[in-house]
Amino acid sequence: MQSIPVDKANRFLEPGPIVLVTTIDGGKPNIMTMGFHMMVQHDPPLVGCVIGPWDYSYGALRSSGECVIAIPTVDLARTVVDIGNCSGATLDKFRTFELTPLPARKVTPPLIGECLANLECRVADTRLVETHNLFILEVVAISTDPERRERRTLHHRGDGSFVIDGKTVDLRDRMVKWRHLQD
């Protein structure tokens, strides 16, 4: 895993992939699957996400104020669904799903070695947690594997149906042109 600047968080999250989230509670790491998240601000990078009391990770996130958002690729599709359909209350998910916990740089919850990227986060705002279970997180470190060949992420359409990344279209020149005209 290689460290990259935190202001690149949007490259991974704005496309809206299904993600995994690690937390730690009393020394015990856990993983959940999360589909409700968004970028809130580019720099410093803020992320909004919904984690509720029905998620075992909720208590750990509230008490520790830390988590890691890991980006799985298509090879982990079944694992992503299975992680979302069992509970850390009764299972050690790293062991059950044969995933590799790696030490993070700035937070206590572990990275997931099998993921494309890992975003280390600290809770930055909890004002909407009571009513909407909506946490605002700040991304404080990002690790990614630049050598990784499989980079296609999954997007959840609901009920276990996913769309996989296809072709890309690069309209960067068009952005520059219009920005220039706007200045």
Place this chain on the structure above:
Amino acid sequence: MQSIPVDKANRFLEPGPIVLVTTIDGGKPNIMTMGFHMMVQHDPPLVGCVIGPWDYSYGALRSSGECVIAIPTVDLARTVVDIGNCSGATLDKFRTFELTPLPARKVTPPLIGECLANLECRVADTRLVETHNLFILEVVAISTDPERRERRTLHHRGDGSFVIDGKTVDLRDRMVKWRHLQD
């Protein structure tokens, strides 16, 4: 356009597509491009999104409390970028980009006829607007065109680079199995 239940909002938004947002200000409709959004709750459907004072639509959304989130497909890629790189302060974007405004059922801003789906929204919570420009919207109606052949959406990776929907993977059976075991 055919009306579908509002609790299907996640089918369109959870995959994280780039979207268009219409508002109306003094009778004048406008369109913006938006990448920072997420589902917050399934039913009643709540959506979080970031629209800031730098967006011309911000004033209209704050004063009217209404907008429409329209889901464009790959055929509109250039239009989506161009809409995001000019301002409704000086342009009639419906006319400039040759898009068709259609009457909505429950809100005043128009639907976009060329989009896959249109989600009519009302502002439900503004507590994070001052600090994070984060609006919570409730989806009050959804229209979609079931006959439409092009259904591939775009996901923004930043700087005008997009990934297009590819193949789908259906793991619904796996969801049901695990849910059943959890009960």
